């Protein structure tokens with residue numbers, strides 16, 4: 001079922017039973033980062049209901065008291081991580097409406113969710129139909145159907161531009177990725193800085209791509225928080241990647257860049273502007289930063305994987321031992 005139809009059916013039912021109170025986003029790791037965009041959108045734009053984001057296991061063990069039949073839970077797992085399936089069951093038991101986002105129609109996520117969104121995934125995924133795009137799409141539908149959101153049509157137009165931006169940006173980043181891989185292949189720690197929805201890109205690049213897939217230490221760092229402790233570690237040796245967003249949080253990134261230009265020396269800037277994001281209208285562009293930047297940062301780390309001869313698929317523990 002399409003996001004539009006899902007939200008319209010949910011709204012019709014909730015309207016009879018007291019309306020919508022809160023929207024929860026729940027997932028682990030890369031999937032939590034992927035649905036962060038929907039959370040950021042609602043947190044910034046919704047006027048009549050609240051939103052929050054949870055790690056799946058925390059949602060199961062520290063279930064919010066507010067969770068009830070007037071809540072919608074958007075819960076995401078590509079292949080049905082056990083604690084995320086458990087989160088769907090927890091929400092179902094409380095009477096909440098569950099939308100399970102998953103990679104395949106046969107997963108335990110699909111079996112347990114009241115509504116199911118199967119998203120494009122894998123090497124040849126269509127990004128405008130991937131997990132990040134679908135989380136955002138559900139968010140825009142909620143805003144439109146509950147609050148008559150005036151930027152809805154512009155946002156729908158933005159989805160039609162996502163794939164072409166990424167295709168071009170991947171070509172643009174190729175040379176930069178080769179240079180990056182050669183220069184940084186032996187470094188052991190990276191700071192990845194960003195703000196707004198792109199904070200989830202910093203998280204994905206650090207947790208999933210550097211740590212999980214390259215076994216390199218990496219710290220996701222909010223550009224606003226950087227000045228409240230972490231900047232004391234800055235020196236001319238520390239490798240820093242700054243993901244610069246378009247939109248309302250750009251001043252935070254510019255402040256960090258100004259400081260880094262003065263006190264750091266090994267800084268790689270990936271700027272959404274340079275990636276061509278500006279063919280999306282200014283009024284909604286910020287919500288698409290991470291959709292555009294994740295495939296790009298991933299190709300940078302993948303290039304490093306090639307140079308290091310450390311496959312992105314290699315794991316020591318994940319799916320191999322009990323945890």
Ligand SMILES: N[C@@H]1[C@@H](O)[C@H](O)[C@@H](COP(=O)(O)O)O[C@@H]1O
Nearest residue numbers: 029030031077078079080081208
């Ligand atoms: N990088 C992600 C991890 O962060 C995540 O834990 C795992 C399972 O994710 P999912 O629950 O979406 O299947 O997939 C990838 O490896």
